[in-house]
Amino acid sequence: MADETSTPQSTEQHATAPAHAATSRPAHAGSGAPRSPRPGGSGGRKFFRRKKVCKFCTEKIDAISYRDVRLLQGFVAERGKIVPRRLTGVCTRHQRRLSLAIKQSRNIALLAFAARF
Numbered sequence: 780m781a782d783e784t785s786t787p788q789s790t791e792q793h794a795t796a797p798a799h800a801a802t803s804r805p806a807h808a809g810s811g812a813p814r815s816p817r818p819g820g821s822g823g824r825k826f827f828r829r830k831k832v833c834k835f836c837t838e839k840i841d842a843i844s845y846r847d848v849r850l851l852q853g854f855v856a857e858r859g860k861i862v863p864r865r866l867t868g869v870c871t872r873h874q875r876r877l878s879l880a881i882k883q884s885r886n887i888a889l890l891a892f893a894a895r896f
C-alpha cells in the first residue's frame with residue numbers, strides 16, 4: 780500500500796491570543812493635551828563649560844610634579860579617578876604627564892587610589 784501518509788498539517792496550537800488584550804486605551808478625553816512636554820525641557824546642561832584650553836599650556840607648566848597634590852587633585856575625581864581630558868580641557872601632552880604624576884603620587888600615598896567599591 781503506497782499510501783501517502785498524509786499527515787495533517789501540524790497545527791501548532793500556540794497559545795490562542797486572547798482577543799481581549801488588544802490595545803484598548805481608555806481615552807481620557809477632555810482633559811488637556813495628551814502629550815505635555817516637560818515644563819522647562821531642553822534647558823541645556825548644567826555643567827559649566829570650562830575654557831577648553833590646557834591649563835598647563837597657558838601657565839607654561841611643562842613638568843607636572845607628582846608632589847603638587849593640590850594641583851593634581853584638581854584633575855582627580857572624588858574617588859580617585861583621573862578626570863578625562865575632555866572634561867578638563869587638558870591637552871594630550873599634558874594629560875599624559877598629569878596621569879603619570881597622579882600615578883606616581885598615588886604610589887607614595889599622596890593621592891588616594893581609586894576607591895574599591
Ligand SMILES: [Zn+2]
Pocket residue numbers: 833834835836837869870871872873874
Ligand atoms: Zn597642554
